[in-house]
Amino acid sequence: MAEYVGVNPIPTFHVEAACASSGVGVRVGWSMVQAGLHGVVAVIGFQKMTELDAAEVQDVMSRSGDVMWESPFGPTMPAYYAMHARAHMNKYGTTEEQFALVSIKNHKYGAKNPYAMFQKELSLEDVLKSRVVASPLKLYDCCANADGAACIILASGERARKITASPIWISGLGLASSPMSLTSRSEFASFECSVQAARQAYKMAKVTARDIDVAEVHDSFTSAEVINYEDLGFCRKGEGGKFIENGETYIGGKIPVNVDGGLLAKGHPVGATGAAHIISIAKQLRNEAGPNQVPNAKVGLAHNIGGIGMYAVCTVLSAK
Amino acid sequence: MSFEQFGWVSYASNTRVSKFVDYLQEGRIYATKCNECGQVEFPPRAHCIRCLSTNFEWKELLGDCTLITYTKVDAAPSVFRDQAPYTLGLAEFSEGPKVFAWIDKSITEAEVAIGMKLKLITTELPNRRVSYLLTKAKEP
Numbered sequence: 001m002a003e004y005v006g007v008n009p010i011p012t013f014h015v016e017a018a019c020a021s022s023g024v025g026v027r028v029g030w031s032m033v034q035a036g037l038h039g040v041v042a043v044i045g046f047q048k049m050t051e052l053d054a055a056e057v058q059d060v061m062s063r064s065g066d067v068m069w070e071s072p073f074g075p076t077m078p079a080y081y082a083m084h085a086r087a088h089m090n091k092y093g094t095t096e097e098q099f100a101l102v103s104i105k106n107h108k109y110g111a112k113n114p115y116a117m118f119q120k121e122l123s124l125e126d127v128l129k130s131r132v133v134a135s136p137l138k139l140y141d142c143c144a145n146a147d148g149a150a151c152i153i154l155a156s157g158e159r160a161r162k163i164t165a166s167p168i169w170i171s172g173l174g175l176a177s178s179p180m181s182l183t184s185r186s187e188f189a190s191f192e193c194s195v196q197a198a199r200q201a202y203k204m205a206k207v208t209a210r211d212i213d214v215a216e217v218h219d220s221f222t223s224a225e226v227i228n229y230e231d232l233g234f235c236r237k238g239e240g241g242k243f244i245e246n247g248e249t250y251i252g253g254k255i256p257v258n259v260d261g262g263l264l265a266k267g268h269p270v271g272a273t274g275a276a277h278i279i280s281i282a283k284q285l286r287n288e289a290g291p292n293q294v295p296n297a298k299v300g301l302a303h304n305i306g307g308i309g310m311y312a313v314c315t316v317l318s319a320k
Numbered sequence: 321m322s323f324e325q326f327g328w329v330s331y332a333s334n335t336r337v338s339k340f341v342d343y344l345q346e347g348r349i350y351a352t353k354c355n356e357c358g359q360v361e362f363p364p365r366a367h368c369i370r371c372l373s374t375n376f377e378w379k380e381l382l383g384d385c386t387l388i389t390y391t392k393v394d395a396a397p398s399v400f401r402d403q404a405p406y407t408l409g410l411a412e413f414s415e416g417p418k419v420f421a422w423i424d425k426s427i428t429e430a431e432v433a434i435g436m437k438l439k440l441i442t443t444e445l446p447n448r449r450v451s452y453l454l455t456k457a458k459e460p
Contacts, residue, residue: 055397055398056398058395058396058397058398059397059398059399062397063331066420067331067332068323068331068332068335068363069363069420070420071329071331072326072327072328072329072330072331072451073327073328073408073420073421073422074328074393074396074397074399074400074403074404074406074408075393075408075420076393076395076396076397078395079391079393079408082391083389083390083391083408083410084389086389086390086391086434087388087389087434090389090434131394132392132394133394133395134391134392134393134394134395135391135392135394136391137391181363181420182410182418182420183362183363183410183417183418183419183420184369188388188389188410
């Protein structure tokens with residue numbers, strides 16, 4: 001990247017946290033600006049996936065969990081999330097229909113987002129009748145592999161005000177990890193790292209979940225979004241299914257979530273997603289989200305999960 | 321025996337716990353037990369997760385398992401294409417540790433249910449490979 005843009009010999013390095021890479025990149029960039037080490041930092045998330053076919057990508061992803069003890073049994077990313085979905089259904093009575101409602105919402109908003117990979121609305125029947133990938137998750141419960149890139153420029157407040165009339169502030173950061181191996185975890189209807197990351201970010205930003213006007217959460221799978229509602233404190237544990245059913249995460253509901261289409265409609269270019277979430281929220285806070293604008297958005301949350309819930313990164317942004 | 325012979329395909333070859341595979345060949349499932357703090361770990365670990373001691377011994381797991389969650393995989397990685405569909409299960413031994421493995425294909429989709437009692441058995445695979453499998457626990 002640095003070579004192509006012609007900026008050698010400026011310092012450059014790679015941050016790796018699976019699907020949370022650029023979200024973590026922003027945390028690292030923020031730290032360097034805070035430390036006074038650099039004045040302006042570009043965090044660039046990017047991923048090119050469509051040069052491999054879906055099967056080849058699946059092969060790589062089946063080795064992104066516990067390679068020693070789990071990969072010999074042929075897990076896939078959908079399979080891992082499906083096991084969490086199943087646990088949530090068993091613990092709280094969540095249904096496949098409730099998970100499907102997430103896909104319908106995100107495709108509805110994606111249809112109005114020119115950057116989304118899929119710009120077609122879906123019906124409940126479309127989702128429920130799509131082919132099973134890993135039960136209970138079906139094709140339209142899953143995000144697609146995609147190509148994408150996102151760039152965020154970070155600077156101190158003083159420097160930022162000289163560059164733009166509408167800087168967006170990073171007011172809270174959170175990052176937490178969970179064991180990679182499922183056998184080392186104790187909870188499967190929740191991603192503990194999300195709970196911890198959100199807690200840290202809210203605390204730093206001096207807000208609660210109730211203060212968030214708009215959110216971008218990790219919807220690699222419909223069931224993940226439902227679980228995210230609970231983990232991020234938008235609703236109580238176990239009530240995620242009811243929350244989407246009551247329309248609370250549409251514009252006009254308690255907390256609009258993924259109203260740019262989410263990963264389900266946009267596609268999931270793994271390395272770019274973290275930064276892309278933050279950019280979606282920044283656009284909302286700048287009133288630049290067009291037909292998907294949440295009125296009066298002042299505080300937003302960007303949430304990212306890496307892999308099968310090994311990392312969770314949360315960033316609270318404010319228009320202040 | 322080398323860890324390269326574990327499972328349908330193995331992605332680890334050098335490991336301090338490769339004795340585990342020798343035990344599998346004998347038809348036995350072993351965990352590691354820390355001699356410093358008593359922590360029992362399955363899958364086996366060469367370093368205790370609690371105190372990081374490398375002073376461990378092998379302890380056979382004999383109990384039944386309870387199914388925690390599962391999924392039936394239809395879209396499988398290419399190496400597993402011919403085996404699909406298969407059901408992945410996560411189960412908990414009565415002794416405490418958990419295991420991630422296939423559920424025996426002889427158990428029908430309708431029979432698989434969270435909370436059901438299963439038994440982890442060793443299996444022989446083609447080309448002298450070994451693995452383990454969750455199958456129905458014997459009726460008491």
